[in-house]
Amino acid sequence: MKDAPTLLAGEAELHAFVDGRLAADERAAVQARLDADPAAAAQVREWQELREALRGLHAGLLDDPVPPALLAAAQQFDHRTSRLGQWQRWGGIAASLLLAFGVGWGSHGQWRAQQEVAGSPAVRARLVSTFGHEAMVAHAVFSPEVRHPVEVEARQQEHLVQWLSKRLNRPLKVPNLGQQGYELVGGRLLPGEKGARAQFMYQNPRGDRITLYIGALDANGGAPAGETAFRFTSQGDVATFYWVDDGFGYALAGKLPRATLLVLSESVYQQL
Amino acid sequence: MAAAANDVVAYIPDLRRYARTLTGDAWAADDLVQDTLERACKGWQLWTAGSDLRAWLFTVMHNVFVDGARRALRQQHHRVDVDDVADELVAPARAPEQTLDLQRCLMRLPQEQREVLLLVSVQDLGYEEVAKITRVPVGTVMSRLSRARSRLRELMDGRQAAAAPAPVALRRLK
Numbered sequence: 001m002k003d004a005p006t007l008l009a010g011e012a013e014l015h016a017f018v019d020g021r022l023a024a025d026e027r028a029a030v031q032a033r034l035d036a037d038p039a040a041a042a043q044v045r046e047w048q049e050l051r052e053a054l055r056g057l058h059a060g061l062l063d064d065p066v067p068p069a070l071l072a073a074a075q076q077f078d079h080r081t082s083r084l085g086q087w088q089r090w091g092g093i094a095a096s097l098l099l100a101f102g103v104g105w106g107s108h109g110q111w112r113a114q115q116e117v118a119g120s121p122a123v124r125a126r127l128v129s130t131f132g133h134e135a136m137v138a139h140a141v142f143s144p145e146v147r148h149p150v151e152v153e154a155r156q157q158e159h160l161v162q163w164l165s166k167r168l169n170r171p172l173k174v175p176n177l178g179q180q181g182y183e184l185v186g187g188r189l190l191p192g193e194k195g196a197r198a199q200f201m202y203q204n205p206r207g208d209r210i211t212l213y214i215g216a217l218d219a220n221g222g223a224p225a226g227e228t229a230f231r232f233t234s235q236g237d238v239a240t241f242y243w244v245d246d247g248f249g250y251a252l253a254g255k256l257p258r259a260t261l262l263v264l265s266e267s268v269y270q271q272l
Numbered sequence: 273m274a275a276a277a278n279d280v281v282a283y284i285p286d287l288r289r290y291a292r293t294l295t296g297d298a299w300a301a302d303d304l305v306q307d308t309l310e311r312a313c314k315g316w317q318l319w320t321a322g323s324d325l326r327a328w329l330f331t332v333m334h335n336v337f338v339d340g341a342r343r344a345l346r347q348q349h350h351r352v353d354v355d356d357v358a359d360e361l362v363a364p365a366r367a368p369e370q371t372l373d374l375q376r377c378l379m380r381l382p383q384e385q386r387e388v389l390l391l392v393s394v395q396d397l398g399y400e401e402v403a404k405i406t407r408v409p410v411g412t413v414m415s416r417l418s419r420a421r422s423r424l425r426e427l428m429d430g431r432q433a434a435a436a437p438a439p440v441a442l443r444r445l446k
Contacts, residue, residue: 007411007418015417019392021399047421050428051393053374054293061289067302070284073309077276077316152299159299 014040018047067151069167072191127194127217128249132233132242134192135213135251138199140238142188143209143254150186150201160187164198168215170248175212175271177202180264182210210254210261212268213242217249230265232258241265245272276316280309283326286395287333293390294337296379304340308333327397331405334387341383377427385420388413 010033016022017030034041142149152160157174165172167189174184182202190197190213197215228244239261242251250272252265287308291301312319312332319328378386384406391402392413399417403410 007415011418012414015414015421016399019399046425050421050424054378054390054393057371057374057378057394058289058292061292062285064285064288066281066284066288070288070302070305070309071281073306073313074280074284075277076309076313077280163299163303 010040014044015047018044018051065148067188069151069189069191075191128228128231128242128244129233130193131213131215131217131244131249132231132240132251134197135211135242135253136233136235136238136240138190138197138213139211139240139253140236142199143201143211149209151188153186154184156186157184164189167196168198169196170216172198172214173272174200175268177210177264177267180267181205182264185209208255210252210256210264213249213251213253215249217244217247230262230269232262234258243269245269279325280312280329283329284309286326287329290330290390290395291333291337293375293378293394294383294386296375304333304337307336307340311336324401327401327405330391330395330397334405334407337383337387373428377424380427381420381423385416385423388416389420389424392417 013022013026013030017027017034022030034044152163154160161172161174164187174187177183181204183204185201185203187198187200190199192215195216197213200212200214201209202212203209227246230241230243233240233242237255238253239256239258240251240253241261242249243265244250250268252261252268254261254264256264284305287305288301291304291308292298295301295304308329312329315332319325378389381389387406388402391397391405392399397405399410399413403413406413408416
């Protein structure tokens with residue numbers, strides 16, 4: 001019994017009693033013992049209280065929505081086992097959005113099916129425009145969120161930046177858009193076509209939200225997409241400027257006029 | 273096996289709560305869950321279809337947690353063990369005092385005792401299952417459980433000074 005030097009005689013059955021691990025007859029036997037042994041009964045009561053207190057600890061997490069980054073990690077199981085389309089990793093929320101956006105998404109499946117030549121201009125171009133679309137979808141999914149617009153709030157900015165930098169494998173900087181009237185709300189981690197993506201959300205006093213979407217665009221470890229000029233795309237009322245700098249993609253999305261968004265994008269670009 | 277992800281997703285709240293109580297820190301907890309899911313995904317073929325998926329996920333989390341603790345030991349100048357800063361952890365504003373005290377005391381237990389106590393008390397796993405998850409004999413699970421319970425009791429009582437109950441009159445097993 002050298003594995004259990006601290007266990008007292010008759011103690012194991014008391015633990016089993018507290019943890020509901022006894023069969024009915026064993027349980028009755030322990031109950032009889034407790035009735036006759038106030039010390040053991042007191043001990044059991046203490047453990048039961050402790051057990052209940054522990055079960056209440058952070059029990060609220062059970063009802064909290066699962067953070068998208070964790071959902072995305074779990075979706076990888078399907079991806080591994082049945083090669084489902086990349087976008088299914090987004091889960092249900094995005095599925096409806098994809099339907100809403102509709103146009104232009106058919107190319108995704110074909111893209112995955114065809115042989116990718118890393119670094120070829122065509123693949124690179126598609127990589128970049130896919131990134132822009134991702135940013136727009138991510139904006140449309142999360143900017144209307146009232147309760148959970150971000151995973152990590154701005155007041156924990158230091159932690160947010162550390163965390164996202166670790167996940168994206170590159171030190172990130174959060175641009176300051178205060179001059180333009182936008183304050184940081186926070187950020188979240190998302191799955192993208194080519195790996196982890198960070199989304200920073202900003203909001204102005206009127207409640208307008210813009211999101212900055214960041215992630216590496218190195219194609220399969222091949223040549224990075226290098227640099228590109230600003231590109232513009234819009235769908236519905238969401239406009240997006242996106243560009244590539246040093247193999248990293250950036251996209252700023254919002255329900256804003258093109259000119260306004262451009263000013264903001266230039267400010268972001270200069271700060272990064 | 274198209275239902276794989278859905279099955280896994282269903283256990284994420286459990287994993288999050290376990291990680292949260294184990295690490296005492298919301299960020300460390302979700303990092304632990306994330307690492308667990310990633311490792312579980314890579315080792316998916318190691319899961320035997322039809323066996324208990326939940327217990328398997330807890331096993332993977334145990335391994336990730338233990339590896340993380342080892343890494344923390346090796347890189348102590350880079351990382352701070354949560355045990356060392358348990359007292360300084362910023363508490364959520366609305367958490368009641370009891371919860372804070374309990375989590376703090378929990379963080380003072382050796383991690384192997386904390387794991388066993390939580391797996392048994394909160395996750396309702398059987399002693400044999402916990403033995404499998406933590407890869408130790410059942411006897412060791414029982415002794416860790418026993419030590420964890422009495423130590424946690426002492427720590428919690430320590431808050432209210434001398435109000436501790438008289439020691440229980442049980443004979444020590446030789």
